[in-house]
Amino acid sequence: xxxxxxxxxxxxxxxxxxxxxxxxxxxxxxxxxxxxxxxxxxxxxxxxxxxxxxxxxxxxxxxxxxxxxxxxxxxxxxxxxxxxxxxxxxxxxxxxxxxxxxxxxxxxxxxxxxxxxxxxxxxxxxxxxxxxxxxxxxxxxxxxxxxxxxxxxxxxxxxxxxxxxxxxxxxxxxxxxxxxxxxxxxxxxxxxxxxxxxxxxxxxxxxxxxxxxxxxxxxxxxxxxxxxxxxxxxxxxxxxxxxxxxxxxxxxxxxxxxxxxxxxxxxxxxxxxxxxxxxxxxxxxxxxxxxxxxxxxxxxxxxxxxxxxxxxxxxxxxxxxxxxxxxxxxxxxxxxxxxxxxxxxxxxxxxxxxxx
Amino acid sequence: xxxxxxxxxxxxxxxxxxxxxxxxxxxxxxxxxxxxxxxxxxxxxxxxxxxxxxxxxxxxxxxxxxxxxxxxxxxxxxxxxxxxxxxxxxxxxxxxxxxxxxxxxxxxxxxxxxxxxxxxxxxxxxxxxxxxxxxxxxxxxxxxxxxxxxxxxxxxxxxxxxxxxxxxxxxxxxxxxxxxxxxxxxxxxxxxxxxxxxxxxxxxxxxxxxxxxxxxxxxxxxxxxxxxxxxxxxxxxxxxxxxxxxxxxxxxxxxxxxxxxxxxxxxxxxxxxxxxxxxxxxxxxxxxxxxxxxxxxxxxxxxxxxxxxxxxxxxxxxxxxxxxxxxxxxxxxxxxxxxxxxxxxxxxxxxxxxxxxxxxxxxxxxxxxxxxxxxxxxxxxxxxxxxxxxxxxxxxxxxxxxxxxxxxxxxxxxxxxxxxxxxxxxxxxxxxxxxxxxxxxxxxxxxxxxxxxxxxxxxxxxxxxxxxxxxxxxxxxx
Numbered sequence: 001x002x003x004x005x006x007x008x009x010x011x012x013x014x015x016x017x018x019x020x021x022x023x024x025x026x027x028x029x030x031x032x033x034x035x036x037x038x039x040x041x042x043x044x045x046x047x048x049x050x051x052x053x054x055x056x057x058x059x060x061x062x063x064x065x066x067x068x069x070x071x072x073x074x075x076x077x078x079x080x081x082x083x084x085x086x087x088x089x090x091x092x093x094x095x096x097x098x099x100x101x102x103x104x105x106x107x108x109x110x111x112x113x114x115x116x117x118x119x120x121x122x123x124x125x126x127x128x129x130x131x132x133x134x135x136x137x138x139x140x141x142x143x144x145x146x147x148x149x150x151x152x153x154x155x156x157x158x159x160x161x162x163x164x165x166x167x168x169x170x171x172x173x174x175x176x177x178x179x180x181x182x183x184x185x186x187x188x189x190x191x192x193x194x195x196x197x198x199x200x201x202x203x204x205x206x207x208x209x210x211x212x213x214x215x216x217x218x219x220x221x222x223x224x225x226x227x228x229x230x231x232x233x234x235x236x237x238x239x240x241x242x243x244x245x246x247x248x249x250x251x252x253x254x255x256x257x258x259x260x261x262x263x264x265x266x267x268x269x270x271x272x273x274x275x276x277x278x279x280x281x282x283x284x285x286x287x288x289x290x291x292x293x294x295x296x297x298x299x300x301x302x303x304x305x306x307x308x309x310x311x312x313x314x315x316x317x318x319x320x321x322x323x324x325x326x327x328x329x330x331x332x333x334x335x336x337x338x339x340x341x342x343x344x345x346x347x348x349x350x351x352x353x354x355x356x
Numbered sequence: 357x358x359x360x361x362x363x364x365x366x367x368x369x370x371x372x373x374x375x376x377x378x379x380x381x382x383x384x385x386x387x388x389x390x391x392x393x394x395x396x397x398x399x400x401x402x403x404x405x406x407x408x409x410x411x412x413x414x415x416x417x418x419x420x421x422x423x424x425x426x427x428x429x430x431x432x433x434x435x436x437x438x439x440x441x442x443x444x445x446x447x448x449x450x451x452x453x454x455x456x457x458x459x460x461x462x463x464x465x466x467x468x469x470x471x472x473x474x475x476x477x478x479x480x481x482x483x484x485x486x487x488x489x490x491x492x493x494x495x496x497x498x499x500x501x502x503x504x505x506x507x508x509x510x511x512x513x514x515x516x517x518x519x520x521x522x523x524x525x526x527x528x529x530x531x532x533x534x535x536x537x538x539x540x541x542x543x544x545x546x547x548x549x550x551x552x553x554x555x556x557x558x559x560x561x562x563x564x565x566x567x568x569x570x571x572x573x574x575x576x577x578x579x580x581x582x583x584x585x586x587x588x589x590x591x592x593x594x595x596x597x598x599x600x601x602x603x604x605x606x607x608x609x610x611x612x613x614x615x616x617x618x619x620x621x622x623x624x625x626x627x628x629x630x631x632x633x634x635x636x637x638x639x640x641x642x643x644x645x646x647x648x649x650x651x652x653x654x655x656x657x658x659x660x661x662x663x664x665x666x667x668x669x670x671x672x673x674x675x676x677x678x679x680x681x682x683x684x685x686x687x688x689x690x691x692x693x694x695x696x697x698x699x700x701x702x703x704x705x706x707x708x709x710x711x712x713x714x715x716x717x718x719x720x721x722x723x724x725x726x727x728x729x730x731x732x733x734x735x736x737x738x739x740x741x742x743x744x745x746x747x748x749x750x751x752x753x754x755x756x757x758x759x760x761x762x763x764x765x766x767x768x769x770x771x772x773x774x775x776x777x778x779x780x781x782x783x784x785x786x787x788x789x790x791x792x793x794x795x796x797x798x799x800x801x802x803x804x805x806x807x808x809x810x811x812x813x814x815x816x817x818x819x820x821x822x823x824x825x826x827x828x829x830x831x832x833x834x
Binding site (some may be wrong): 050210228231233 | 490491501542545727747750772
């Protein structure tokens with residue numbers, strides 16, 4: 001199902017504070033009951049952001065130990081997927097796979113395999129093989145000069161997912177001398193999925209896992225609730241879309257906000273087609289079954305935009321997406337999950353059987 | 357009341373408020389709430405803070421060997437003269453709560469008149485528990501989760517509050533207290549993690565402020581019952597207290613090349629908070645302090661207050677000599693507007709003025725303090741950045757320097773509470789780099805690398821608190 005609604009609001013930009021206020025009100029309106037069951041909440045700095053896990057367990061110590069084990073799994077994966085740590089498996093791959101096929105750990109092989117699948121699915125809009133371009137623009141964000149068109153063009157010519165070849169069962173080869181892999185658009189989601197595996201193996205079934213707010217994975221639901229209610233990023237601060245997660249995930253992507261004092265523009269999301277930061281007014285949130293998928297698709301759908309993105313959403317089972325701009329443009333697509341809008345309009349197929 | 361009498365009264369009030377203040381009174385006071393307390397000799401600390409009306413505890417603590425400070429809310433201060441343990445007190449801490457500044461000053465005057473021999477200090481209760489925040493908000497009615505693009509870790513730091521307090525109440529070392537943010541069942545039962553206590557102590561020491569540290573009731577009771585685990589926790593806290601007390605309070609003023617001009621916490625707090633978060637060394641001045649001689653060390657000015665004629669002249673002069681002034685949210689007629697303007701950001705215009713420029717940002721409050729702080733940092737030319745950190749998204753660094761000493765101290769606080777390897781670049785050339793932490797003591801020698809007027813070094817492991825001593829060279833000059 002596809003519905004488009006364009007609403008224009010006066011720009012109002014208090015962001016998180018306002019979102020949380022709205023969230024409080026919304027919770028009250030939905031009649032959410034207090035979480036009487038004890039839960040454990042922990043957070044950890046890893047992969048350059050804050051991972052959080054809230055979990056209900058048979059006992060607080062059980063939940064606490066399980067969360068610690070899940071964090072250990074995320075730390076382990078950081079050591080595999082980090083492009084910052086010189087001794088990570090990814091860094092070794094980026095140094096050596098230009099000259100010969102490199103054996104990689106199973107997790108790295110698997111996440112690259114998944115990423116290439118989304119690259120093919122999106123016609124290259126999702127691309128992990130644009131590391132040099134990402135690094136170029138990251139430097140601009142830190143205050144270095146804005147790269148020239150020629151610099152970006154030169155790099156764009158030698159990067160791209162077609163330059164990454166998988167050689168089963170565990171080897172990777174680069175087909176271009178300058179290509180490098182950056183897992184920033186999928187790695188946190190993959191880590192959440194593996195952390196959830198650890199929680200399940202520890203006997204937990206009700207947990208919410210969060211990677212920096214941009215990817216959230218729900219296991220089951222809190223006691224007495226239908227699911228985990230998540231308020232989605234809304235740059236207009238007027239719509240307050242929500243999603244009820246139950247064994248599913250949501251990810252949000254948005255380009256870096258433009259400078260207030262300068263006309264130079266940089267950004268952390270690079271359009272592989274142009275080699276420069278994507279210019280889009282939208283924030284996009286994507287709901288899927290796994291965090292790997294939602295993480296990858298949110299960046300993809302931000303780059304594709306709502307018009308092209310809806311076809312992708314329709315073609316992937318159990319997926320929904322919402323695009324919202326600061327001036328109130330709102331577009332929603334779904335092949336299953338519901339995204340709840342405040343006026344009662346629900347977009348997507350009824351899936352009450354999964355919301356218990 | 358005649359204006360002369362009013363003036364005289366205000367003058368006396370100001371003097372009384374200022375004279376007994378003790379700017380050097382820099383410490384962490386443990387707040388004790390249980391009816392009894394272990395002896396001072398057992399605890400290994402000499403000073404403690406209790407509520408003003410806990411007379412039995414004040415008496416007991418005094419007998420146990422403590423210098424006892426009493427915390428009293430403004431509303432209850434008049435009643436404090438009736439307590440029977442005044443002679444057992446070593447000092448008074450006035451908690452303003454929601455009182456108006458005038459009422460706080462008046463109460464301060466009354467207390468200082470009633471207790472002329474006691475230090476009476478004003479508490480800033482707006483502080484937050486220092487911590488690396490998550491995105492989940494735990495409330496009574498549920499767990500709130502708002503999705504967002506990936507953001508840098510949000511740090512709740514008290515540096516901005518401390519810098520604002522230093523400007524608004526200059527006669528007193530900033531003194532603050534916060535409530536623990538215990539949001540899950542386990543934490544409410546057990547109290548803060550040990551690392552949370554350590555971070556709080558580390559922060560106050562690094563920022564050269566005074567802290568009242570609330571000990572969780574469970575920890576107090578466990579200490580009273582001689583619980584081994586509790587004493588292990590407390591011994592770690594003491595190690596951090598010792599480290600913080602070794603912070604060289606004579607290390608001079610915090611280095612700053614960004615001046616923030618404001619007369620209120622409102623409008624300026626969040627942007628200033630983000631300056632702290634992004635390691636932009638700044639100092640806060642009131643508009644009345646906006647004189648050319650006070651701006652000599654600044655490369656940039658960020659002005660939140662409406663300047664009068666004299667302040668406008670100072671800003672124009674600052675820009676004419678090569679500075680960059682950013683004026684936030686006010687419109688008016690100013691001399692630099694005679695120059696041709698060019699659009700800057702979405703709501704800002706820039707005027708070239710002499711060797712520098714003035715940027716007027718029309719939005720107030722600043723719509724996106726995070727972006728604004730990054731903009732202000734980018735406005736500084738690379739050779740004017742005093743300190744830069746890499747691999748340090750959860751670290752706040754504050755450089756201190758005594759002019760002419762050839763030495764500099766950088767205090768580091770890591771809010772992630774787990775060891776980080778941090779790369780640091782400091783403006784100036786230094787040949788000796790010594791690094792100390794509460795865990796390892798003083799000092800490990802680090803290898804400096806000189807590059808283009810900067811000194812670079814790597815801090816091998818910063819868990820929560822670290823202090824770097826730089827010497828043997830030429831500090832930055834401006």
